[in-house]
Amino acid sequence: MPKINSVQTHLLRVLSLVYRHESISRTRLATSTGYSSFLISKLTERLLKGDFIREMGAGESSGGRPPTLLSINPGIGHLVGVHMGTINLRLAVTDMCGRVLAHKIEKSLVDKGPDEALNHLLETIFDLLKAARISRHKLSGVGMGISGLLDRERGITLSWPKVPSWANVPVRSFLEDNLGTFVEVDDTPRTMALAEKRYGKARNSEEFVYLTFGAGIGAALFLHGKLYAGQGGFAGEFGHTTIDEHGPLCSCGNRGCVEALVSASIIIRQAEEGLAMDLSPQLRLITQQNGGRVTLEGISSAAQANDRFCLGLLLETGVRVGTGIVSLVNLLNPELIVLGGGLPKAAGKWLLPSINRVVQERAMQGPSSQVSIVLSDLTEVDWARGAALLVSENALRSALLKAVGS
């Protein structure tokens, strides 16, 4: 990576700040950087001339003439965001403002092994770039969230829960070699948290926890204003918080983890047992209409139709999730916990009240009075948009270096 000189450092600092805010005045840029208004005026002039930023309408006045607001030129970079789950693949091509120019949701083919899955991913990226009319050479970077276990530094997968053959797969270099662009990978809870911070419910929060409930349970910790990944990038295994030291064995080898007691597949199995014992007339009806398949949505609809078995099942699930969240609230004292992923999307309405009740009852008074627990309202395409944010700062840097030379 080429080094940048001190003028470029100043330009990049201002450009990053404009990027991070939807719009910002020169006065606020001066306050945030500590630069003089003279320097800010010179730097923004140069960024305006290079078409990196644009003047928008005027902002709110704090007395005198309302200040002109600056915002990023969306066209200075184009990013691809990828969210590769165990089952589904979500992709988006965005401009620098995060506007989606093309997107796609399909099967990830993770179970077919890395060769097939990665080649399929590459083809899908080419298709999408064509649909968005972005030349491959104009691509500023690819950010990718991966549900497998990662060595982020080296950009390789270490393993994939319940899928063999994903040990030591160099995902990042595969994409870099084939696309000739900058690539970053991280785990899906963290890329989803980036989406939540920029586009979702965590927009105004500097400290929050994002929990995702899909096939497994993941967490991302956003602390001191940035993602916290831990020593080796493994932080966030909230699913493997013990809530019952004598509980059932978990896939991780421990006992009584949250994930061993609550997961989409466990809830569905419990619902199937309820059906077999003829405890749930509404779910039977819904499942018959659904070709015999029990789904989270079906369980939620049955609850909606006042099916007592399904209501009880979701209530109990909420209590278990809530018990895990109690430890999280006591340990981290977060202001916000956002619940995302398939389970909250399908059944959050039923889970949230019992989660909140357990947290209010069981967590310590100080931290429990300060935490808001909310359901994410982001879509699967937003998850891909979030992954693209992994490479956005680098895209700004390259755009600047390309234009002003090094």
Next chain:
Amino acid sequence: MPKINSVQTHLLRVLSLVYRHESISRTRLATSTGYSSFLISKLTERLLKGDFIREMGAGESSGGRPPTLLSINPGIGHLVGVHMGTINLRLAVTDMCGRVLAHKIEKSLVDKGPDEALNHLLETIFDLLKAARISRHKLSGVGMGISGLLDRERGITLSWPKVPSWANVPVRSFLEDNLGTFVEVDDTPRTMALAEKRYGKARNSEEFVYLTFGAGIGAALFLHGKLYAGQGGFAGEFGHTTIDEHGPLCSCGNRGCVEALVSASIIIRQAEEGLAMDLSPQLRLITQQNGGRVTLEGISSAAQANDRFCLGLLLETGVRVGTGIVSLVNLLNPELIVLGGGLPKAAGKWLLPSINRVVQERAMQGPSSQVSIVLSDLTEVDWARGAALLVSENALRSALLKAVGS
């Protein structure tokens, strides 16, 4: 607080860096700040002239002439550190290098109520300053760790576990008014973690967890290179991590918290039950020699003498603590966990192997392979030295402002 201008900002930045390192070269100052060597040479010249810093012997050469190392002048400030536990009070007067000029350990009198405890604290501070021959007007600040529940922002106690009458006690303003100096308060696990970072086993760690096992269990999280306190300063309630959702009621209202299953008083009660049932001949002997009182040290000595009951008791305690630590390791992926406080001091030798075994068996492979769990070797006086660090940066700032004017 008076504002500082930009030269002062640069001077303070360099002074802080010299302070944070025991010794540092001009070259490294330039790299760390991004300032030019010319600017660094001007700034250090000014700091040397003002006797803020001193030249020490030469450092190691990386080829040419070995660089001269700079270190802080220990005399530019004097700090008082206070560690106020539920039972004991530890105090130290230190210079800016953390050298202890005077110290004292005595009863905190917390149980006598805030009036008596705070007046006693104030008298002890006056005594100590006299012993250290530091005039009250030369004091740069007081940093204080408090085992009660705090509103750090306002510097008041909200409550004190198991001691009434500590609601809304303005500890900080009491000390500020009576000492006429800058005062900061924080909870004791965090001030102990500051000691561990500067003087103890966490010296080389940017991400670690400090756990303290005394009357209760506390934690401090050192993340992204600094203390993490959470939204309202309540972060770190590791003692209230659930490890058995159906376990015994805890004082916090939850069930099966680590603290409800493991604490000094619970271990002592279990040992007393063992004595009553005549299960522990060694402990009986040791307790008789100790005037009939069962202590952690006694239990540890009995274990040392191969008493099977006491060995079993400590082993089981280690398993319980380890089970809580598993969730911490999975969630935060820390490189280091330091165990401090009375219980590890008395019985760490017996606890650590079983803690490590549970963590290796139960935590996920990635994070468990990366974490070291170690026993603190700091003394109670070090805890007071750690509290003083709460006000050290402010002391540098005041010293600078006093000398160069504002």
